[in-house]
Amino acid sequence: MSFPLLGQEVQNIKKIQFEAGYAYHMNNLNEDNYLNSKSPAGLISDRKMNGLELRFIIPTKSDHLDLTFGMIIEKCLDEYLGTTDYKLNGGGVYAGISPKIGGKYFGITSLMAIGIFSYKEYFAYYSDSAIPIIDIYEKKASFGLGAMSSIGIYARIGPVGIHPQVQAIFSGGNNTSFLFYGIVMPLTIQF
Numbered sequence: 043m044s045f046p047l048l049g050q051e052v053q054n055i056k057k058i059q060f061e062a063g064y065a066y067h068m069n070n071l072n073e074d075n076y077l078n079s080k081s082p083a084g085l086i087s088d089r090k091m092n093g094l095e096l097r098f099i100i101p102t103k104s105d106h107l108d109l110t111f112g113m114i115i116e117k118c119l120d121e122y123l124g125t126t127d128y129k130l131n132g133g134g135v136y137a138g139i140s141p142k143i144g145g146k147y148f149g150i151t152s153l154m155a156i157g158i159f160s161y162k163e164y165f166a167y168y169s170d171s172a173i174p175i176i177d178i179y180e181k182k183a184s185f186g187l188g189a190m191s192s193i194g195i196y197a198r199i200g201p202v203g204i205h206p207q208v209q210a211i212f213s214g215g216n217n218t219s220f221l222f223y224g225i226v227m228p229l230t231i232q233f
Contacts, residue, residue: 056101063228065093091116132161159188159213184215
């Protein structure tokens with residue numbers, strides 16, 4: 043048995059945390075009826091993206107603030123019927139701060155980050171004929187500084203846990219901008 047001597051501090055060793063998880067985002071806020079007017083069949087589903095997010099969380103001296111570095115890669119799940127082709131994909135890297143409240147095993151977190159994000163949206167409309175001719179081809183791309191924010195909870199048993207979050211990503215650029223919102227469901231490990 044050992045007791046801390048008078049005047050000595052007991053150090054709390056903070057560990058780096060790694061997160062890897064499934065990302066699911068929607069793009070409905072960008073919707074205008076342009077694509078639907080060009081495609082008689084319209085959308086089978088809303089614009090949805092699946093992806094992977096990887097994140098390192100580095101503790102600071104404050105118990106209520108961490109530094110965060112990460113990356114995200116996503117691909118669109120949408121399909122069109124008829125004479126159209128559609129594709130949306132992208133991702134980026136980011137860095138930010140993560141304020142949190144809670145204890146060692148459970149708490150509430152948030153994220154405020156800036157990064158470099160790039161998303162590309164392709165759309166082609168073919169006329170109905172024996173030899174399809176592309177009537178309309180559009181490519182919209184965002185590249186440059188963007189922002190990411192989220193709020194979530196964490197639960198941990200030992201070094202392993204989960205960290206579900208509600209998240210928003212803004213990606214802007216000269217050509218166009220995108221705003222995505224959705225959820226992230228990462229598993230966490232401390233080392």
